[in-house]
Amino acid sequence: MWLGTCIGKRNYASFLAYLATVEVSLIGAIVCLIMEASSLSAREEASVPRHYFVMPILMLLVVVAFILVSILLGYHLYLIRIGETTNENLKNVYKLKLKPLPGTTNAIYKSKPNAFN
Helix, strand or coil: CCCCCCCCCCCHHHHHHHHHHHHHHHHHHHHHHHHHHHHHHHCCCCCCCCHHHHHHHHHHHHHHHHHHHHHHHHHHHHHHHHCCCHHHHHHCCCCCCEEECCCCCCCEEECCCCCCC
């Protein structure tokens, strides 16, 4: 997803709130689709409505979007936990170097090895 701006320290909280809102919206869409599918199956009609063909496609798209946004949200929560930015993580800036201690300018500590490397 493209926001047209860099996700930095000042707007990280609003970015995470945006991702959480998208997650909640996608969960709501999944619930609505399930309820609509169950109400369609409960009705007995002679002809097959167009919803039977559209519903699985919509459900697949919403579930795929939910999975992708969940991965993105999880990745950014992981970055917050290890104290790195996306740019630093993708370029492996601190993989073998010393990482500056957050909140100070002169103190340094070794970066912790993580389970994902």
